[in-house]
Amino acid sequence: MRGMKTPRIFIFENIEDYFIDSLAPVMTFFYLHKLKKRRHKVTRFGFLLVSILSLAACQPSLWGAPPPPPTLIVSSPSAAAHALVQIPTLAPTITPMPPTAVPTPVVLNAAQVWASPATPLILREKFTSWGFQVLAAEQASANLYIDVSQTAEGAMHVSTWTYALVAPFPTLIDNVASQELLAAWGGSAFGPFVGIPLLMEETTLQTFTALWGAPAPGAVQVLPVEQLLNAAWNQMPAWAIIPFEQIEPKWKVLTIDGQSPIQKSFDPIIYPLTVNYRLMCVDQCQVPAGLNFAFQNRDPNQLTTVIMTGVTAMVRATAKTMNTKGILYPGEEIRSVMREADITHINNEVPFFTGCPQPDPKQEKQIFCSAPRYMELITDMGTDVMELSGDHFADYQESAMYETLDIYKQSNLPYYGGGYNVEDGRKPLLMEVNGNKIMFIGCNYKTIYASATDTIPGAVPCDFDYMTEQIRYYRSQGYLPISTFQYHEFDTPEARPQQMIDFRRMADAGAVIVSGSQAHVPQVMEFYNGAFVHYGLGNLFFDQIAKRGPHLTENEFLDRHIFYGGRYLGVELITARLTDFARPRYMTEDERNKFLTMYFEKSGWDFLQAAR
Numbered sequence: 001m002r003g004m005k006t007p008r009i010f011i012f013e014n015i016e017d018y019f020i021d022s023l024a025p026v027m028t029f030f031y032l033h034k035l036k037k038r039r040h041k042v043t044r045f046g047f048l049l050v051s052i053l054s055l056a057a058c059q060p061s062l063w064g065a066p067p068p069p070p071t072l073i074v075s076s077p078s079a080a081a082h083a084l085v086q087i088p089t090l091a092p093t094i095t096p097m098p099p100t101a102v103p104t105p106v107v108l109n110a111a112q113v114w115a116s117p118a119t120p121l122i123l124r125e126k127f128t129s130w131g132f133q134v135l136a137a138e139q140a141s142a143n144l145y146i147d148v149s150q151t152a153e154g155a156m157h158v159s160t161w162t163y164a165l166v167a168p169f170p171t172l173i174d175n176v177a178s179q180e181l182l183a184a185w186g187g188s189a190f191g192p193f194v195g196i197p198l199l200m201e202e203t204t205l206q207t208f209t210a211l212w213g214a215p216a217p218g219a220v221q222v223l224p225v226e227q228l229l230n231a232a233w234n235q236m237p238a239w240a241i242i243p244f245e246q247i248e249p250k251w252k253v254l255t256i257d258g259q260s261p262i263q264k265s266f267d268p269i270i271y272p273l274t275v276n277y278r279l280m281c282v283d284q285c286q287v288p289a290g291l292n293f294a295f296q297n298r299d300p301n302q303l304t305t306v307i308m309t310g311v312t313a314m315v316r317a318t319a320k321t322m323n324t325k326g327i328l329y330p331g332e333e334i335r336s337v338m339r340e341a342d343i344t345h346i347n348n349e350v351p352f353f354t355g356c357p358q359p360d361p362k363q364e365k366q367i368f369c370s371a372p373r374y375m376e377l378i379t380d381m382g383t384d385v386m387e388l389s390g391d392h393f394a395d396y397q398e399s400a401m402y403e404t405l406d407i408y409k410q411s412n413l414p415y416y417g418g419g420y421n422v423e424d425g426r427k428p429l430l431m432e433v434n435g436n437k438i439m440f441i442g443c444n445y446k447t448i449y450a451s452a453t454d455t456i457p458g459a460v461p462c463d464f465d466y467m468t469e470q471i472r473y474y475r476s477q478g479y480l481p482i483s484t485f486q487y488h489e490f491d492t493p494e495a496r497p498q499q500m501i502d503f504r505r506m507a508d509a510g511a512v513i514v515s516g517s518q519a520h521v522p523q524v525m526e527f528y529n530g531a532f533v534h535y536g537l538g539n540l541f542f543d544q545i546a547k548r549g550p551h552l553t554e555n556e557f558l559d560r561h562i563f564y565g566g567r568y569l570g571v572e573l574i575t576a577r578l579t580d581f582a583r584p585r586y587m588t589e590d591e592r593n594k595f596l597t598m599y600f601e602k603s604g605w606d607f608l609q610a611a612r
Contacts, residue, residue, distance in 0.1 A: 113279075114142035118206035120161060120243060122297070123277060130291075142282060148210040149278035157279035157293035162244040162261050162268060163204065166251040168233045169527075169570070170605035172593050173612075175255045176239075178272045187216025192610045197221040199228050199240035207275055208241070237610035241273065244298045249532050249570035261298055262562045262569060264305060264340050268298075304436040304563040306482070307341040307574075308515050310522075310537035310556065312348045313392065314377065315368040317543035317581035319359030327376045330541045330582040334558070337574065339382035341560065342433045345440075346383045346540070347484075347517040349390025352407050353400035361543070361581070367395045375407055377541070387517055388418025388425065389444045389486040394451040394458045401457040417442035417484065418459040422452045425460040428470050430479065436563040439474045441467055442484035442517070445502070449486070459486065464502070468509035475510035480568050482561075483511040486518045487536075493523050493552070493602050495535040507531035512568040513561055520544055521552040524603040532571050534559060543581040554578045555595055 112133045115124050123146060127134050135142055149158055165176060173192050180191030184198065185208070198220050200208075205222055209215065223231055225242075229250060232238040239254070244261055247253060253262050259271045268274045279293040314322065314330075322329060331338065338344050349368075356369040378386075386408055393401060408415055417440075419425030429440040443462035444450040451458030462485070471481045483506035487499060495503075499516075506514045507529045516523060519536025526533050537557040544553035558574040575592045576584035587595060600606070 112142045112144070114139040114145040116145070116147040116206070116210075118148050118203060118210050119146045119277060120203055120207075120297075122245070123159060144279060144281055144287065146277055146279050148207055149276040157287060157291070159277045159279075159293050160268075160296040161207075161275045161277060162271070162296070162298040163207075163241050163273035163275065164244055164247055164251075164261055165239065165254045165256055165273065166232075166242055166247070167239045167254055167610075168236050168607070169250050169252045170596075170600040170603070170607060171237065171252050171254075172596055172600075172609050173254065175258060178257050181256060181272070182212065185212055185215050185219055187219050192612045193237065193239050196237055196239065196610065199223060199232055199238060200242070201225045201228065204241055204243070211275065236607040239610075247564075247569045249530075249568060250527055251570060253570070253572075262303070262564075262572070264300075264303070264342075266300070299565075302435050302565045304343070304434045304438070305341045306343040306345065306438065306561045306563065307338060308345045308482070308484075308513070308534075308537065308559045308561065309347060309540040310517060310519060311390075311539045312346055312541045313350050313368060313390075313543075314348075314370040314374045314541055315350055315543070316359055316363050317361035318541055319370065319374070320361050321543075321580055321582040322374060322377070323359065325580075325582075327374060328380050330584070331377055331381050332583065333585045334576065335381065337558070337560075341382070341384075343384045343431060343438065344382050345385045345387065346378060346381065347387040347390060347486075348378065349486075350392045351394075351396055351400040351404040353396045353403060355400075356396070366392075368392045369396045369400060372403070372407060375411065378413075379411065383413060385429065385431075385440060386413050386415040387440075387442055387484060388415050389442045389459045389484065389517065390418075391444065391446065391449040391459070391486060391518075393418055394449070398457060405457065416440045417444070417486070418452060418457070420457045421454055422460055423454070425452050425458070426463065426466065428474060428481075430474070436566060437477075437479040438563065439471070439479040439481040440484070441470055441481065442486070443467065444486040445488065445518075446486070462502075464505060468505065471506060471509040471511050478566060480513075480563060480566075481506075481509075481511040482513040482515065484515045484517045487516055489518055489520055490523070490536075491521055491552070493521060493536075493599060495524055495526075499535060503533050503535060504528050507533060513571075515559065522555055522557050522599070524599060526603060532561075532568075534571075539578060540584065541582060542578075545578050545581055556584055 112135055113127050114135045115127075124134050139145065165181065167173065176191065176193075183190035184193060189195070197218060198215075200220060200222060201224065202222055205215075205220055225246065228240055228242065229248070232240055233250070242251070247262065253260050256272055257270070259266055261268075261271070279287065279291075281287050318330065350370050352372045352375060353369040354372060356371050393404075405420060414429055414431075416427070416429040417425060426443065431438045431440075444459040445462050447461050449459060450461035452460045467483065471483065475481055485503065487502070488496075490496065503514045503516070512531050514531055514533045516534060516536035520539055520542070521536070522538035523534070523536030525535065534557070537559060538555055539553060540556060540558070545551060546554065554577055556576040556578060558576060560572040560574055562569040562571070573596070575587045575595055577587050577591060578584055597609075
């Protein structure tokens with residue numbers, strides 16, 4: 001991987017096997033002792049701190065397609081086995097006995113667990129799977145109990161749960177202050193969602209009631225978990241609090257004080273929706289040795305981010321600006337975001353060529369090349385994947401294409417969508433990062449520009465039967481496919497009918513993301529058959545800006561896609577405006593709101609919006 005980034009393969013132990021194996025000697029010990037006496041005195045704790053767990057993995061079903069031809073697989077140089085996270089433990093507190101007696105802890109031989117109404121269902125199910133009887137209401141009969149914990153520092157058997165503040169995907173609001181969230185809980189008319197109830201399931205309500213006190217009348221609407229998403233979309237504007245494991249693509253995760261659990265910079269210590277649940281023992285009983293309750297529903301080592309971009313062409317005025325202001329100048333503002341991603345995708349549409357002429361901003365002939373030294377910008381962006389499906393890859397014939405491919409090879413930069421020949425260019429690119437298996441496949445839809453043959457390099461033509469076969473097969477092997485197109489360019493945001501047919505075909509085959517790399521004018525998006533389809537992202541580094549007034553070619557999407565535990569969680573839309581013929585800058589809040597409003601409406605999401 002480029003720059004400071006090195007995607008890594010992590011190997012995790014099977015948590016349930018770990019617990020069952022650890023528990024076996026303890027259960028044997030239970031049967032060798034009699035239960036002497038039990039004292040019922042419940043000690044309660046309640047409320048906040050942090051750790052982090054991995055949960056939810058989604059394994060796709062087998063499609064039964066025949067094995068494909070050999071495929072380039074990119075992974076890290078080494079794999080590291082990671083042990084389970086351990087919480088610092090303290091010895092259980094034993095009730096003092098008279099001086100003449102010897103304190104003896106009672107060891108459970110038939111433990112029953114009482115779970116408070118705040119306990120997430122997954123935690124209850126864990127104990128059932130370990131052979132414990134979980135009681136719903138009879139707390140007095142329990143030996144152990146689970147409840148919201150006031151502190152986790154120095155405590156044993158604490159499970160940390162991360163919750164997310166979410167809204168329907170086509171929501172303009174990006175950030176909510178913690179004071180605004182607490183004010184809404186208390187019924188105050190403060191914040192962007194004034195008068196709009198927080199949606200949540202019953203256990204979530206019980207959890208935050210334990211932390212924040214009872215909500216004000218009308219501040220919360222409780223629904224079954226399976227109804228939350230549809231209810232939110234049907235009554236926009238809307239917002240909700242859900243456990244991290246329930247995040248899916250049609251939710252937009254809102255930041256709280258700038259913190260989001262789907263971002264790499266997330267700090268759970270200062271995040272207000274981090275909750276601890278503690279396993280505690282009644283009176284003199286002893287929590288069985290080896291019973292490790294220290295697991296979480298969010299593990300940062302299972303989070304993978306992928307940034308997809310549109311058109312890069314370091315030519316004409318872009319190249320002239322780079323010569324004047326520095327090769328790295330175009331990426332100065334977006335550099336940190338690009339480099340932070342685990343996988344950064346660049347669609348460089350033109351070849352690098354040693355004989356490339358000096359850039360001419362007034363060049364009219366659409367034959368392009370870039371000086372090889374411009375590769376420094378690609379490297380500085382932390383580029384991990386290069387797409388070669390562009391129209392202009394063959395502009396300077398075979399020698400320039402060979403030189404370009406050699407430069408990528410020397411930089412250890414994997415590519416797809418083009419190559420030394422058709423066989424090289426059409427095969428999927430496979431990557432595994434933080435346990436998430438990701439596949440890239442792409443093509444050039446316009447055969448006039450798809451120059452690759454059995455013996456000649458270039459962009460590869462679209463072979464839909466081949467592509468869908470590859471997508472089905474690798475999805476059955478646990479990969480999450482990303483399909484991209486160099487399609488026809490259009491001067492308006494709408495997707496065209498045939499374009500929709502072709503893009504949706506990839507989603508029907510099992511792609512989780514279908515992305516248009518070709519667009520100079522950004523295009524609309526949709527959710528289709530479980531996939532996020534974005535018909536065009538716009539330019540990244542290309543000189544198409546208007547001399548007078550704003551133009552649609554100046555607007556850019558950088559799509560940051562989130563993967564976790566073998567699942568696709570969704571996308572964050574990063575929006576930018578091209579300046580100085582070369583340099584993207586982040587949109588202002590007003591620019592972003594206007595831009596997203598137009599694209600949400602044209603995508604068919606014309607909803608009322610919460611407003612500040």
